[in-house]
Amino acid sequence: MKPVSEMSKHPRRYLFGLVLLLGLLLSGCASDAELNTLDPKGETARQIDDLLDPVLAIAGVILVLVVGGVVYMSLRSRVSNYDSDEFPAQTTHNNTLEIGWTIGPAIIMVIVAVLTITTHLVVNDTKANAVEVSVDGATTSWEPKVVVVGQQWWWEFRYYFSEDVDAEMLGDPNNLPPADIVTAGQMIIPAGEEVELIVTSRDVIHSFWIPALNGKRDARPGYFAKWKLSADDPGVYFGQCTEFCGLSHSRMRMQVVAMDDAGFQQWIDEQREVPALPEANEDDAVSRGAVAFAGNCTSCHLVEGVNSDSYSGAAVESGAAPNLTHFASRSTFAGGILNTYNPDGSFNRDDLSEWLRNPEVVKANAANNLPDGVLPRGMPNLGLNERTISDLVAYLETLGSKPSAEVLAATEVE
Amino acid sequence: MAITEEPLALTSGETFAERPLGVLTRPQPKGTWRDWLSSVDHKKIGIMYGVAAMFFFLVGGAEALLIRTQLAFPDQGFLSAEVYNQIFTMHGVTMIFLFVMPLAAAFANYLIPLQIGARDVAFPRLNALSFWVWLSGAIFLNTSWIVGGGGADCGWFCYAPNSGVTFSPTNGVDFYAIGLLIAGIASLVSAVNLIVTVLNMRAPGMTLFRMPVLTWMLLVTQFLLAFALPVITVALFLLIFDRLFDSQFFDPAAGADPLLWQHLFWIFGHPEVYIIILPSFGIISEVIPAFSRKPIFGYTFMVFSGIAIGFMGWGVWAHHMFVSGIGPISVAAFSLATMFIAVPTGVKILNWLATMWGGQLRFTTAMLFAVGTVAMFTIGGLSGVTHSLAPADTQQTDTYYIVAHFHYVIFGGGVLGLFAGIYFWWPKVFGHFLNEKRGRLHFWSMLVGFNLTFGPMHVLGLQGMSRRIDTYSAGFGFEFWNLVSTIGSYLLGLSVLYFLYNVWRSKKEAVNLPAPGPDPWDARSLEWSVPSPTPEHNFDVIPVIESQDDWWFRKYSIEDDGSVVRVASVEEAAQKGDATGVHLPSPSFWPLVLAVGLPLIGYGLIFNLWLCVIGGLLTGGAMYAWALEPVDDPDAGHGHDDHGHDDHGDDDHGDDGHGDDDDPVAVAADSEGEA
């Protein structure tokens, strides 16, 4: 047995640990966290936060009371040995007290339950307003709705402006009907509007999560899950796949880019343009890149105007690879993990070249050197030579128009 | 005769040679390592569970440290994504199925018969079978590193269809499924065995509501196991049929629903949480009274809240699926059900505090761990309440906030409690103390290491760090707390090594220290009424129980004015452990042989069906030999003739308990005449 004086230090150390822990919890509100769940930027996320905050406060009080009680008793009633014949009162029970602390917590839980169910009903309610958008010059009324398709290890976003999108109309997630706009990695939405999401998957279960805008919803193969989000203001909101989905789960990210009405309309107009195929010219890198693209990439990737006629999904398990028609209009690529543009606004040739050169190094995949019968998943290493890589990069830079400076700035997370 | 000590020879002078045993004889104890392989003694089996569990704790801990090393800094390539996914999967599987569950089984095996006043469990050979089958499953599972192309890479929850051959083409998932099936057989057999033991083999006067809270919690645990395991068994069979025989249970392209796996898994998986935590609750319900010098406060409430947790644990599984798309009404219902589990849990915490209240708190290492368990579990319980808010859970689930939560529950509430039990019962099991000074350092380093490791994960999760990611990028605010967490994990690892050092040194030092005696802690339950270490036959005479905490009342009585008066010293009240002629079930090698056959069947299913034949012959032969093995009871008057048929080895559950004739209830009933 240690002497009493020495032992009494321990509870204090314990108290210190507790204070430290509370400090940790509070510092969850750090401002540089792009995925912070406690910093809502959309209505639903805020409703969730408003529910969590009081419960965290209640939990904090209970924690302090319980741990405080433990520490208090430990300091007050501690003895070093049982030499004494003096026993404490041998209290065996106290029904009043015990019924009290059965009912007490139950009452607290009833309060929490009422708060929870109220919020639950609100966040599961949809109230999308129609917005006017112009598609190919024709104005149409669109209830903002985006089909979100998860795949190993990237997200596809499909926009159907003129049709009423539901599970029946969409049919098979592996073979969705042609959409007005198909993009990948970044979902563009009008700011201030509630956007309905129809979430599905082409292979395994993924989970779509933009913490600043709403909680997450699993993307389940063979099923169209309904979800929603909204962003108060224009900006770039980060997300990460949160259901473990295999090798590159950690590198399956996405962003929601919220734009004002004019910006959103401009984005639609740009996406509806079919990029011109460069004229054949052996001396022009872009032209050579287009040829290389058609030779190397078109069995999986689609570029409108290049292989829209022959493209029938890809020979990979996931069924398709990102639509690259407007590649350069997105500020990230490779499943939302690499920036398309450098901080100075120039095209990020280095990362894109490396992605084409060694995709498996940038992002783990199962696309090369597979045993018989095992289907490839992810971007394969095609063994491209440096010249081809350089040509492809030059070509890809021409696909789509560069995003706004604000978007590019907001994409930088450092 | 399973008795090694000389004084326990048969009084009548009978020998087994006189009995016509035919070709099959049962092994005799020789005092060598073979005794362990053939032992059917619940205490030896308990110790083996404990040792094996600690081994796998080191394995799982090493995996944890690899995970934390990879995550110490952003964008690290210390482990590839492929290896990382295998490591975190095997870390979870190892810690749950190969560490916490068997360590709890160690306590259950060792203590249940002692606490209810029995000489062994109801089916000693089945008990040995449980251990060996579990161990063979555990080893099978880990051989996937060597022969399976790596560990399973689907997460311990192994969601379909990511667990299918298409997405996980190595054999890792096969090893996962078959290994857990084998381990499941063990737990199921053990659960049935221990339930029968508690229900049937209590000493005279030991009514259910006189049993120690630990026995109660272990009983609830065994019921949870008995009913949860068949469900995961179904799920694992469907998975293995899909992977090996191309059935269509989880292929969405064929119209199957991946949610089927999730439901089956979590109907098992949530009770599993209570399977992990309730033994620890039981342990600290023994430790806290002993070191508060008071009886447990509100015994009845403690028992019924444990039962309530056990029941409610069945109605909350879908809270793991709030974002799966199960529909808003289901979500609301499961959200509410989950919240109200907080009520019985809160009762337990408050009753522990009330036990301490006004007591004389003696902070031995066991008490430190017990009190630490209460505090740490409270943190885990409270964060659990925040998950029950379904809308908030859509933000929290699959983030590090969840990782923090369940480590506070499983490690803070479960493992710390098990360590309390280790320090508390060590003298009873091994006859010497673990050094208290080193124990305290072990406790404080573990507590600090634990909080440094898992405390920051609350922050990381709320900052949006996803679970199961092999790396993260700089710039999301994850760097600092990940580094803190990694440093904490190294401290935690060191504290475990220090515990092992304490075990080793304490053993060495014990020769120079006084023996602990039967009841070193002045405790309350029956195991403290017998010498330390426990004699092979447990009780010289089966005690007749007159009250709850009967052992304590043999030492003390409470006067009318409430004061406590000693009526007998421990030496006077305790049994001497020198009884002779107590007959105990004989050892048998067949449980071990049977258990060896099962992984062979597993390898056979994966690699070559001929191995199945060999494994099947081994298992079937062992069952046959088991059934024909003579019951060596020298007392033919038992009426326990071996009826020679074999109904063991039901396809999935291995054994239904029928046909095991080592029935020590006969022994337990010995003293009834004296009652």
Next chain:
Amino acid sequence: MTSMTAEAAAVSHDHDPHATNTGISNTKLAMWLFLSTECLLFGGLISTYLLYKTRGNGQVLPTDIFDIMFTSVSSFVLLASSLTMVLALSAAVRGDMHRTRVWLMVTALLGAVFIGGQVYEFTSFYYEGLGYTTNPAASAFYTLTGFHGIHVSLGLLMLMSLFVAAGQGKLTAKNHETIEIVGLYWHFVDVVWIFIFTVIYLIPAE
């Protein structure tokens, strides 16, 4: 507490070996517990079948091709075996080991007829295009009925073991409880079949 005396340490063997706290023998209690866990096992399998029974993936469904008359007859045979099992036990209680053996054999034969019927059904389904891997409904059907079939087969093994043991004189009226315990298992397997039969053959497909 006075009972813990040295005298009490004397070990006497003239006790009732079946004296347990519940009055139910360990083996019988274990069998009851085991069977209750089996409920969960079959519950999981039945739920799986109910979820998948209409998921044909464009292929034939079990409900399209089963022969309800045939299975009704084989089900009746299985249920009848519960009766003969009871007769075997009651003969054993009376000490009539000859009758016991006869009824055990009849029970086993009835069980074997059921298994034979199942083999026939599986074979004919297979030739009608319903393989194990055809669709989720087929996988669920074969797995559920197959698990039940394995349970019946294990029951047959137990019955035959009893039959042999009774023939060798090892099974007597004194340990008729062994027959009772095997009987519990056998009745359980029959009762489960009532549920399975209802779920697969009687509840109409949507």
